Amino acid sequence: MKLINCLTLEVEEFVQDVPPYAILSHTWTKHEVTYRDMNNRKVASRKEGYPKIVDTCRVASEYGLEYVWIDTCCIDKSSSAELSEAINSMFAWYKESKICIVFLTDFTCFSEETLVEIIASFDARQALEDQEDKFYKDPPPLTTDDINLRDKVRKELGSCKWFSRGWTLQELIAPYHIQFYDKDWNCFGSKLQLASVLSWITGVDTRVLSGKPLESVLVGRRMSWASNRTTTRVEDMAYCLLGIFDINMPLLYGEGKKAFIRLQEEIIKSTHDLSIFAWKSDIEDRRLFRGLMASSPSEFKGCHRLTMPAFIWNDGGEYGITSKGLRTEGLIRIGRGEPGVGSYYLPLHCVDERQKKHILAVKLRQYGPGLFARLQPWPRVTVVDLNVYSAARIVQPQYIQLKDSPWLDVIVLSSRTNAIQIDVPAHIFDVNSVTAYPQADWDLRNSILLSFHRPYFWGMWKAKLKDKDDGIAIVCVRSSGWLLYGIFALNKFPPGLDRHNIFPSQVEEILQRIPDRAVTRCSTYIHTIKDSQINLGEDAREIPATLLQVSCSKLTQLRNSRSGITRVQNLFKKVDLNGNSSQ
Structure with missing residues (x-):
C-alpha cells in the first residue's frame, strides 16, 4: 500500500505493518496529480490537484496522523496488476483508515444556526420513521419549515457532484469516522452527526451509516443506493460496488456492460439472496421478456425499501448458475386460481417494508423444456405481491434465463x-x-x-x-x-x-x-x-x-x-x- 508522508509529501510503500493513516474522498478534476508526478515535485506543484494534497496532509496532521492515502497519486495506474489490486482492496482501505476526509469542492458550508436547524429537523423525522409501527401508518406531514429546509439541502448540499459519483458510495459507507469539509476546508460535521441528512440524500440507511453490518441489508436494497450514481467508464459502475457486496473479481476494461453482469453472477454465487432479481426496467423498455439479471444499477431504483419478511416460508429452494441459466429446484411457483397467461412466479423472499404483507415475486413464462424467461419487466407489472400459501411449488429442476438476448422475445413467442x-x-x-x-x-x-x-x-x-x-x-x-x-x-x-x-x-x-x-x-x-x-x-x-x-x-x-x-x-x-x- 502506498501512502503519502504528511511531513515530506513523499510517497512511501508498505508491504506489511501499515501505519495509521487518513484517507481522502473527493471528486476528480481534469488535472490531478498522478503517482508519477509525485516523483517530480516541480511538475506536481503546477497541477490543479496539488493544493488538495497539501491541505489533506495538513488536516491529517491536525488529527495526529503522519500518513494519508489519496487515490489519484497513491496508485500506479500504469500497472494493471496494481490497479486491480487497489480496486479490489479499496473498500477495506477506506474501512481501515483512522479517519476519512470528504472534500466537497462545490459546496459552501451552511451557517452554524442553519446547520443546527437542518440536523434537528432530519433527526426528528428519522425518529418518527424508526418507530415500531412505521409499517402500518405514515408519519405526520412535514411542516412548511421542514419542507423549506429540505429544499435548501437538496439545492446546496445534495447537488454536490460527490453524491452522484459511483466510487464515493463505498467511500461514504466503509469508514466509520468521516469528517466533511466544504470547498474552503471548513469542517461542518461528521458522518454520525449528519447521518439522517446523508441518508435522505443518498438513500443509504441511517443504521448502515452508524455502523450496521452491510450483510444485514438485502442485496437489492444495497443496489438501489447506486441507482442514481454514475462513473466515467461503464465498467467502473460494477467495479465501484465490489466492496459493498464483498466481491473480488478481475478487472477487464473494455468489457463494457458485461462487467455488471459478472458482478451479479459473483453475488449470486456467494449469497442466497433473491432480492437481486427485484429490479424493474424502465417504462420505455418495451421488450416482452428479459433475463433475470439487471442491465445496470439504475434498474434497482424501486428497491430502496426492500426488507426480509417477518416469517420464513421457503424451506429448501436452491439455485445455481449453469450454462442453461439459473437452475432452480423448489423455487418456481404456480399461481392457482388466477386467470390469464403467465402465472408462473419466482418468489424473491423479500417484502416492501411499508406493507410487509406478501412476498414479492417476478412473473415467468415457460418457453422450452423446463426453460423460463422473465415476463414483462416493467414497473408495477413484473414485481408483484404473491400469496405463497395459494401457490403450488414446482419440485423438479427448472432453468430461468439469466442474461438478456436480442432474440429472446422471438424465441419465447415462437415456442x-x-x-x-x-x-x-x-x-x-x-x-x-x-x-x-x-x-x-x-x-x-x-x-x-x-x-x-x-x-x-x-x-x-x-x-x-x-x-x-x-x-x-x-x-x-x-x-x-x-x-x-x-x-x-x-x-x-x-x-x-x-x-x-x-x-x-x-x-x-x-x-x-x-x-x-x-x-x-x-x-x-x-x-x-x-x-x-x-x-x-x-x-x-x-x-x-x-x-x-x-x-x-x-x-x-x-x-x-x-x-x-x-x-x-x-x-x-x-x-x-x-x-x-x-x-
Whole structure:
C-alpha cells in the first residue's frame, strides 16, 4: 500500500505493518496529480490537484496522523496488476483508515444556526420513521419549515457532484469516522452527526451509516443506493460496488456492460439472496421478456425499501448458475386460481417494508423444456405481491434465463407456435389434480403443450373429477399439417400409451387404430372433445395454436329420451386395437 508522508509529501510503500493513516474522498478534476508526478515535485506543484494534497496532509496532521492515502497519486495506474489490486482492496482501505476526509469542492458550508436547524429537523423525522409501527401508518406531514429546509439541502448540499459519483458510495459507507469539509476546508460535521441528512440524500440507511453490518441489508436494497450514481467508464459502475457486496473479481476494461453482469453472477454465487432479481426496467423498455439479471444499477431504483419478511416460508429452494441459466429446484411457483397467461412466479423472499404483507415475486413464462424467461419487466407489472400459501411449488429442476438476448422475445413467442391448449370445465374438474407428460414440455398452469419449434411432438394430459377418483386423459400428437388426438377415461386408457418412453410415431399409430376417440364416459358424465384454432399471441402479435375443448354432459340428461339411450349404447361399443367393434 502506498501512502503519502504528511511531513515530506513523499510517497512511501508498505508491504506489511501499515501505519495509521487518513484517507481522502473527493471528486476528480481534469488535472490531478498522478503517482508519477509525485516523483517530480516541480511538475506536481503546477497541477490543479496539488493544493488538495497539501491541505489533506495538513488536516491529517491536525488529527495526529503522519500518513494519508489519496487515490489519484497513491496508485500506479500504469500497472494493471496494481490497479486491480487497489480496486479490489479499496473498500477495506477506506474501512481501515483512522479517519476519512470528504472534500466537497462545490459546496459552501451552511451557517452554524442553519446547520443546527437542518440536523434537528432530519433527526426528528428519522425518529418518527424508526418507530415500531412505521409499517402500518405514515408519519405526520412535514411542516412548511421542514419542507423549506429540505429544499435548501437538496439545492446546496445534495447537488454536490460527490453524491452522484459511483466510487464515493463505498467511500461514504466503509469508514466509520468521516469528517466533511466544504470547498474552503471548513469542517461542518461528521458522518454520525449528519447521518439522517446523508441518508435522505443518498438513500443509504441511517443504521448502515452508524455502523450496521452491510450483510444485514438485502442485496437489492444495497443496489438501489447506486441507482442514481454514475462513473466515467461503464465498467467502473460494477467495479465501484465490489466492496459493498464483498466481491473480488478481475478487472477487464473494455468489457463494457458485461462487467455488471459478472458482478451479479459473483453475488449470486456467494449469497442466497433473491432480492437481486427485484429490479424493474424502465417504462420505455418495451421488450416482452428479459433475463433475470439487471442491465445496470439504475434498474434497482424501486428497491430502496426492500426488507426480509417477518416469517420464513421457503424451506429448501436452491439455485445455481449453469450454462442453461439459473437452475432452480423448489423455487418456481404456480399461481392457482388466477386467470390469464403467465402465472408462473419466482418468489424473491423479500417484502416492501411499508406493507410487509406478501412476498414479492417476478412473473415467468415457460418457453422450452423446463426453460423460463422473465415476463414483462416493467414497473408495477413484473414485481408483484404473491400469496405463497395459494401457490403450488414446482419440485423438479427448472432453468430461468439469466442474461438478456436480442432474440429472446422471438424465441419465447415462437415456442407457442402450433402449440396445443387443453380447456375443460373448471366446475367439473379438479385443476389441482392436473398432471402431464412429458412434464417439461407443458405449461401446466395454462395446460399448453408447447411446440418448441419441433416438427413432430406428442403429449398427454390428465385430470380428475372434483371429489372423485375418476378422471380423463387427453393424448395428442402433432406434425406438420395435421393433428391427432383422443380423450379417454382413466380406467379405460388404451394399452401402450401409458409408457413414458414412447415416441410420437408410436402414439400416432395407436391413435389411428382407435376410431371412436373423440368421446368417452367417466363416472356420471359423457365427455366429448373438439378442436378449434386460437391465437396465443399478445401485444398485437399473432401466434397460431390449437384449442382442444372438452364438453361434459351428465348421463341423467341423456337418459331422458329413448334416443339418448341409444346414443349412449352406440358410443360405448368396445373397440379392440384392430378396429373391430362389438357390443
